[in-house]
Amino acid sequence: MRLYKLLKNYSKKHITAMHMPGHKRHNFIKNSLPYNLDITEIDGFDNLLSAKTILKNCMTKATNLYNTLQSFYLINGSTCGILTAIKSCCDIGDKIIIAKNCHKSVFNAIELLNLQHVFIDSHFEKDTNIFCDILPSDVKNCLEKNKDAKCVLITSPTYEGVISNIKEIAKVVHKFNIPLIVDEAHGAHLFLENKSAINFGADIVINSLHKTLPSLTQTALLHVCSKRVDLYKIQKNLATFESSSPSYILMASIDECITFMQKYGKKYYDRLQKNLDLFKNKISKLKHLYILGYNSSIPFFDFDKTKIVIFTNNTNISGETLMQKLRENKIELEMCYTNYALAMSTIFDTKKDLMHLCNVLLKIDNSLEHSKNEVYIKNIDSLSVTTIHNALTQEGVFVKFKDSINKVCKEFVYVYPPGIPILVPGQVITKKIYEYIISLEKNNLNVISDFNKLLKEIKVLKNLDK
Ligand SMILES: Cc1ncc(COP(=O)(O)O)c(C=O)c1O
Known part of the structure; x- marks a missing residue:
């Protein structure tokens, strides 16, 4: 039913x-x-947090579609799945190994559990300025130096569609007898291409259904894929992080989505692939703009081609200006950064939609001049002198942003989207990070800080300079 x-x-x-x-x-x-x-x-409608009848059946449908040990409905987005996954693998004060491009929800879990986080080395593709895939060798190095870590968490695919070699990463992580959590919020559709982390050895995978599949906003799934994960803990922690009044409308939309994907997913996905191939043929005429995997090669382990990442590096415009120009042509994109803008395609884009995007991009491209755009490098390493939790419980003081260099930050700073922190509490504000944040503002990106006072002021620890 x-x-x-x-x-x-x-x-x-x-x-x-x-x-x-x-x-x-x-x-x-x-x-x-x-x-x-x-x-x-009410009677006959079950209870999500101890599902026994209709909701249990609904979740079994999701389990079967994704071929997992057990899949759970999430009505507070992937956010609550990430909090649940981390709390199910770590106790208060533990150590966690994470990728640098993790979503803010990962850092929120780190704050709540007073975890010590260690970053896996990350690499940037120097032309595109986007995070590359995570290398299994970097995960291994990090684990060898941090044998007391309780789990590893990475994002794959990234917002921009970069997919890591989960099979090899999982092998490395499992040698240390700990679980691998994959934040696959942007990849709920990848199972259709057999590219989901579920199929390659990840222990917990989290998918936002609302991001790429036909389901209402806030709906997501948490998949348990191996016996390394304690199902009791997952259930217990879901009851902590999910609303105790989950919306039946949201849950019905998950069920509709799963039923639809079961019946028509492959057919619609094939249609999307065909339309993207047509798009690829036509877009090859671009002279200045370039699109990853379309008129440029893919320098990563793998890539999700439904993400159309359009780079403005070789032009006289920024990613934000490109997004604005598309908006003037009645096309609204998902996000932009200094040197690129991201168009997301899904199974509900028609050939007409994609051809419209293609024609407008060609028209804009014709009006551009070839030039070398400044690329603001994202990789801004900095030291954390204490855990996020400790920093947040210490006394803080507001200083003028320009006077904050070498001080220890007491707030989160990030651009939204994508919601990846640039600064976290406890981290030293280096000159490079300071300049980077200024450059983001200059590019009209939405830089957010907890106290909302950037670029005027920022809260730092009172008694701790670097
Ligand atoms: C990589 C990543 N993980 C997790 C999330 C959180 O997902 P949700 O909005 O479904 O809570 C996001 C949201 O943008 C994200 O980009």
Whole structure:
């Protein structure tokens, strides 16, 4: 039985609702929101956090589609899956090994559990300025120096579509008898190409369904893929990080998505691949702009071609200006950085949509001049003098941003999207990081800090210069 159908049938019954939600399934406000389907855990609708009937069946469908040991519904996004995964592998004060390009939710877990984080060396593709794939040899080096680490967490694919060699990384991690968590938030569709980390030895994989598949915002899945993971802990921690009132509308949208992908996923994905091939043929005429894997080669282990990453390095415009020019042509992109902009394609893009994008890009390209754009290197190594948690519990003081060099940061600073921290509490603000943040602002990127005072002021530790 599909959860949506059960909700729809129930919405037609005349039952006096003496329970939550407060709107009582009436749309008194007369808008198009689905109040009639919005219920709570009433008789016949199970309970997500101890699922036994319909929701258990729904999650079994997801488990079967993704071919995992057990897949869990998430209604607070991949964010709550990441918090759950880390808490299920680490205790308070433990050490965790992570990639540098982890999402902010990873650092939030590190803060909450007072973990000590160690970064795996990361590499940048110097022309594109994007994070390369994580090398198994770098994971091995890091593990050899940190044998007390409790787990390894990496992002694959990245926001830009870079896929790491999970098979080899998992082998290395398992030699140290610890689990590998893969933040595959951007890769819920990769199972269709047999490229998901699920198939290559990762122990926990987290997918945002809402990012790339037909499911409502906030919906995601946590997949347990091996016996290295304690299912009891996962269930217990999900109950900590998920809402205790999970939305039935969101859960029904997950079920609809899984049912659709089961029936039509392959067919729609094949259509997308064909349309992307057409796009590739036509876009080869670009003279100045270049697109990873389309009119340029892929310098990574693997790449998700549904991500159309358009580089402006060899032009007289920035990624932000390109995004603006596309907007003027009624095309809205997913994100931009200093030297690139990212168009996301999914199974619901039609040939017409992709051809429109192609034609507008060719038109813009024709109007550009060839020049060398400044690339602001993201790789800004800096030392953390204490854990995130310790930094946040120490006394802080606001200083003018220009006076913050060599001080120890007491807030998170990141660009959103992608939500990868540039500074975390406890980290030294070096001159390079300072200049990098200034350059991001100059490029009109959305730099966010916890206290929202950048670029005027930043909070630093009171008693700790470097
Ligand atoms: C790499 C990565 N992981 C996790 C998340 C969090 O996903 P969600 O928005 O589904 O909570 C994001 C969000 O952008 C992300 O980019």
